[in-house]
Each structure stands twice: as structure tokens, then as C-alpha cells.
Amino acid sequence: MAEVTYYTEEGLAKLKEELQYLKTEGRTKIASAIAEARDKGDLSENAEYDAAKEAQGLHEAKIAKLEDVLASARLIDESKLDLSKVLALSIVKIKNKKNGAEMTYQLVSETEADLKAGKISVKSPIAQGLLGKSVGDIAKVNVPAGEIELEILDISR
Numbered sequence: 001m002a003e004v005t006y007y008t009e010e011g012l013a014k015l016k017e018e019l020q021y022l023k024t025e026g027r028t029k030i031a032s033a034i035a036e037a038r039d040k041g042d043l044s045e046n047a048e049y050d051a052a053k054e055a056q057g058l059h060e061a062k063i064a065k066l067e068d069v070l071a072s073a074r075l076i077d078e079s080k081l082d083l084s085k086v087l088a089l090s091i092v093k094i095k096n097k098k099n100g101a102e103m104t105y106q107l108v109s110e111t112e113a114d115l116k117a118g119k120i121s122v123k124s125p126i127a128q129g130l131l132g133k134s135v136g137d138i139a140k141v142n143v144p145a146g147e148i149e150l151e152i153l154d155i156s157r
Contacts, residue, residue, distance in 0.1 A: 011112040086130045093154040
């Protein structure tokens, strides 16, 4: 079984929606591709049939992985988050001490991470450096470009 992962209500709903799609429309499309390839004749020399069967295997593996993720997924009650320190699902406003740049990120599960939307994985180096810190603390974070110092300006949900 996969490790327990915490999700926002929105993130959990997206996972369930994707699984439902894969089990319904996704399976239907693959079954159609297999049937179409089968209709083209001799299966022993039919590359299109082999490709469709392989796609079916990958599709079923994806469904199984998603079911495993959902089985270990936990919904976090955002109204009960402790705002005194950085936790999973916290929204953190930080300032890079070197260049003065301010950024705001929400720490989310790996599958919900979307940098353009300001959501970073709790397993990322920046999030790992911020977890457990409070407003005013300086987090020293090792990133590919070296070590950076981030000051925590605000924590919200």
C-alpha cells in the first residue's frame, strides 16, 4: 500500500474524477481500438493490435495506481490547521533574503503540485526547508543553485 498522502478537497475531487474517467471513457476508447485492430486480420502479425493491447495494459496499471493512491489519501480539514507554523496545506509568504523577492506558495501533495498555480510539493526542497518553521524564522534551503535563505513573512490557509 502507498504511503498516506494528504489532500485538499479540490485535489481529492480531481483524483476521483480522473479515476472515473479512466474506468469509463478511457476503457471504452481502448476497447474500441482493440476491436478495430482485431478486425484488420491476422493477430500474429498485427502491430496495431499489439500496440492497442499494450496501451490497455498501461491504462489498467494507471487505474490500479490511482486506486492505490486514493486508498491511502486523507482529506485535511483546512479549518483546523495550526497557523503558528508551516504545515502541509499551509499558504506561506516568503522572502528571499539575497534578492528581496517575495513569493507565496501553498504546500500540497506531490500530485497536486502546480508551480504556475503557486502550489509546491511538500517533498520539494523549499517545502522541506519551510516545514515546522514560524513567522519570522529564516529557513536555509539547499536548491540546485546552492543554499538560499528564505524568511517566513506570513502563514495562512
